Amino acid sequence: MAELHLKSWRFRAEREADWRRLEALLAKAEAGGAAKLKRDELLEIPLLYRQALSSLSVARSISLDQNLVAYLESLCTRAYFIVYGARTRLPERLAKFFLRDWPAAVQALWRETLVSFVLSAVAAAVAYVLVRRDADWFHSFVEPGVASGRDPTATTASLRDTLYHGGTASEGLSVFATFLFTHNAQIALFAFALGFLLCLPTAALLVMNGGMFGAFLALFVSRGLGFEAGGWLMIHGTTELFAIILAGAAGFSIGWSVCFPGERSRIDAAAAAGRRAATAMAGVVVMLFVAGILEGFGRQLIQVDYARYVIAVVMLLAWFAYFYWPRKLNP
Amino acid sequence: MSLQGALGRLKGRGGEAAPPDGWRELVTPEGVDLRLKVGAYAERFAALLIDFAILFAGLAVFSLVCLGVFFATRVTWGSEALGVVWLLGTFVGRNFYFVLFEMGPRAATPGKRAMGLRVASADGGRLTADMVFARNAMREVEVILPLTFFAARGEGVDAALISLGAVWSLVFVLFPLFNRDRRRMGDLVAGTMVVKAPKKVLQPDLADTERGAARGFAFTPAQLDAYGIKELHVLEDVIRAGDRKSMAEVASRIRTKIGWEGAADVADRTFLNAYYAALRGRLESRMLFGHRRKDKFDLG
Numbered sequence: 137m138a139e140l141h142l143k144s145w146r147f148r149a150e151r152e153a154d155w156r157r158l159e160a161l162l163a164k165a166e167a168g169g170a171a172k173l174k175r176d177e178l179l180e181i182p183l184l185y186r187q188a189l190s191s192l193s194v195a196r197s198i199s200l201d202q203n204l205v206a207y208l209e210s211l212c213t214r215a216y217f218i219v220y221g222a223r224t225r226l227p228e229r230l231a232k233f234f235l236r237d238w239p240a241a242v243q244a245l246w247r248e249t250l251v252s253f254v255l256s257a258v259a260a261a262v263a264y265v266l267v268r269r270d271a272d273w274f275h276s277f278v279e280p281g282v283a284s285g286r287d288p289t290a291t292t293a294s295l296r297d298t299l300y301h302g303g304t305a306s307e308g309l310s311v312f313a314t315f316l317f318t319h320n321a322q323i324a325l326f327a328f329a330l331g332f333l334l335c336l337p338t339a340a341l342l343v344m345n346g347g348m349f350g351a352f353l354a355l356f357v358s359r360g361l362g363f364e365a366g367g368w369l370m371i372h373g374t375t376e377l378f379a380i381i382l383a384g385a386a387g388f389s390i391g392w393s394v395c396f397p398g399e400r401s402r403i404d405a406a407a408a409a410g411r412r413a414a415t416a417m418a419g420v421v422v423m424l425f426v427a428g429i430l431e432g433f434g435r436q437l438i439q440v441d442y443a444r445y446v447i448a449v450v451m452l453l454a455w456f457a458y459f460y461w462p463r464k465l466n467p
Numbered sequence: 468m469s470l471q472g473a474l475g476r477l478k479g480r481g482g483e484a485a486p487p488d489g490w491r492e493l494v495t496p497e498g499v500d501l502r503l504k505v506g507a508y509a510e511r512f513a514a515l516l517i518d519f520a521i522l523f524a525g526l527a528v529f530s531l532v533c534l535g536v537f538f539a540t541r542v543t544w545g546s547e548a549l550g551v552v553w554l555l556g557t558f559v560g561r562n563f564y565f566v567l568f569e570m571g572p573r574a575a576t577p578g579k580r581a582m583g584l585r586v587a588s589a590d591g592g593r594l595t596a597d598m599v600f601a602r603n604a605m606r607e608v609e610v611i612l613p614l615t616f617f618a619a620r621g622e623g624v625d626a627a628l629i630s631l632g633a634v635w636s637l638v639f640v641l642f643p644l645f646n647r648d649r650r651r652m653g654d655l656v657a658g659t660m661v662v663k664a665p666k667k668v669l670q671p672d673l674a675d676t677e678r679g680a681a682r683g684f685a686f687t688p689a690q691l692d693a694y695g696i697k698e699l700h701v702l703e704d705v706i707r708a709g710d711r712k713s714m715a716e717v718a719s720r721i722r723t724k725i726g727w728e729g730a731a732d733v734a735d736r737t738f739l740n741a742y743y744a745a746l747r748g749r750l751e752s753r754m755l756f757g758h759r760r761k762d763k764f765d766l767g
Contacts, residue, residue, distance in 0.1 A: 141674075142674050142747060142748050142751060143751065143755070144751055145672055148672055149672075152669070156669075166572055166573055186497060189495065189497050189499045190497075190499075192499060197754070198751060198754065198755065199751065200699055200700075200747050200750055200751055200754070201672060201673070201674070201747070202700050202703060203667075203670050203703070206667050207667040207668070207669045207670075209501060209502060209667075210664070210665055210666060210667040212499070213501050213503065213664060214664065216493075216495055217585070217587070218572070220495075220496075220592070220593055221572075221574070221593045221594060229596060233596075311547055311550035311551055311554070314551045314554040314555055315554055317558075318555070318557075318558040321558065321562075322558075322607075325562070325604050325607050326608075326611075329604055329605050329606075329608040330608060332605065332608070332652060332656060390656060403655060403658075404658075406655055406656055407589070407655065407656065407657065407658030408658070409656075410601045410656030410657050410658065411595070411598055411657060411658065413601070414597045414598070414601030414657065415597045417601075417604060418600055
């Protein structure tokens, strides 16, 4: 007596088993990722998904059972995200990030990197000149909390001390390193996020950072400690400043694409820039981690100026080679 | 170009062709529109609160465990290692709680899962790790910045500046209110959106149950033409809800409307089921011939 039934009833009765099967497979895939599925099941999902999709479009045109249509919509959406959201596993993704994505993202940001370097350098130079001429300017560039006694009122001996202290007492170093890392990473993330606001806050952060650097340098140079202070700052500074410049560049690229989207719509341009900048930012966190280790351990344990300079230069060259060495980065 | 204009252009649709509020077109490569539903404000806010509660509770427990271990051991090297573990733990928790969960197969934090939400790429493509990272890095500006302004205290010029900053930061907080897909700034920068992904249960087909009982009923075409699709769906909801009182009310109203003269002693449920099956049959067959009767006023 099948002809007595509604067409939509028969339609459902014929296909319901497949839908249930797909639902069971999806539950399994969502609980534990694709790795939980057997080979056959994995191959089954796309087939069942296409079947469910065609069921959905038929159901929309022939069935007035709203529960059925809602069920098929939710089933198809879940399956769609599993089928087209295919993702690599974590080790592969990490390998891809370090081998290709990160350097490619940094290379793509070269113009912004240059701008944020120039901004920082100019700010540092201005701060240097001002503080050399009148030491009172120092307080305008450096907050007392950061200076922690290293200001123009300190004696030369105590300043020299700050460059080499900590060599005997090595406890607390790792905590210090970790603190520096988390603090700097948070600042860098902030600089990145602020870039969306048309670049200005990011530029301000970079100028403040550069000014602080220049003021410190000027203070130490005025006491004849320029060379030593350079080693003290640069052992981790080449990595850390590079990371902060890259964070600024990432922020700039977003702000720039919002201001001048070019041919694309503003939203599309911001999204494209945001994704590229985010990859660079994930790398910046890694760089700051390295800088934190160098600052916490390297600087406190290595007390010889030349050794500090060697490490600084080697690190800088290593980063440059890693990012900009000409090679094929296309997927 | 205004932001609204930009959003409109992105979707490439004119004003009148736009789907009703809260819906979003997502056409799969197979050419079927999945009609994604955008997450509601209340749900997203609740999800955020749940996530923050979990995060802070987790960090508090983590800190207590660290303190406990510290006081239990009292070893000098131990305190140092603990300090590192605590700092790194809080950093990872604060910055990667959202990222790690949203990169998983469900693309949702526990809070979002509880509210039936998930993150999806706005263009329908796959959700990648850089998108998740970008949308969560922007949280710094959207949540932490306003909080700092509201928590800050000052006098005179400082106070004025702080209140200006607070107003300014409101722009980020209220941003999702001003675009149709309810995307926050992080969503915009990452090209993502938050959609509803509820798990629907397939309930039995009402045109099937008690079909033996349905045989006793015969409705005339005129009786079946009393209602349209909208009323059919209401009827479906009433039967599925199974509330005795409302079923009785609906049944008596239908009996009056169609002038029912058949057996009066049948149960309301049986009557409603039979009428539902017959009405659906009528409307569906008319639909096959190209006429979709919206509701009872649609006489075309």
